[in-house]
Amino acid sequence: MFLVMSKEKIYAYGISLLTVVVLFYVATTMGATQEEAVLTAGAVNRYLPIYQVDTPDKKVALTLNCAWNDSDIDQILAILQKKQVKVTFFMVGEWMEKYPEAVKKIDAAGQNIRKSFSISSTC
Numbered sequence: 424m425f426l427v428m429s430k431e432k433i434y435a436y437g438i439s440l441l442t443v444v445v446l447f448y449v450a451t452t453m454g455a456t457q458e459e460a461v462l463t464a465g466a467v468n469r470y471l472p473i474y475q476v477d478t479p480d481k482k483v484a485l486t487l488n489c490a491w492n493d494s495d496i497d498q499i500l501a502i503l504q505k506k507q508v509k510v511t512f513f514m515v516g517e518w519m520e521k522y523p524e525a526v527k528k529i530d531a532a533g534q535n536i537r538k539s540f541s542i543s544s545t546c
Contacts, residue, residue, distance in 0.1 A: 485508065
């Protein structure tokens with residue numbers, strides 16, 4: 424079987440290959456390290472999430488983001504109480520203002536509450 428290629432096809436494949444090589448080079452040489460990413464985020468007053476922390480202890484951190492509604496709060500708190508689990512609830516200010524009773528329930532249950540940035544300030 425013969426492969427017949429015109430000049431145009433050869434040029435198109437060559438340009439495509441060159442583009443992939445250039446993009447790969449840029450991605451590998453200009454990628455920011457974690458320290459640079461934290462510094463960059465800090466420069467614009469934004470915090471990056473922490474996904475993993477090295478520790479010799481066997482621990483798991485559970486977080487719940489409160490930003491939509493409060494329809495599941497009672498069920499979530501009941502499960503956490505039954506399993507004797509403490510979590511951190513992250514709440515945006517607008518949510519806290521809209522659902523003050525839910526905030527009180529979470530606090531009364533002894534769970535940790537952290538106020539997050541408002542949705543509008545991060546968009």
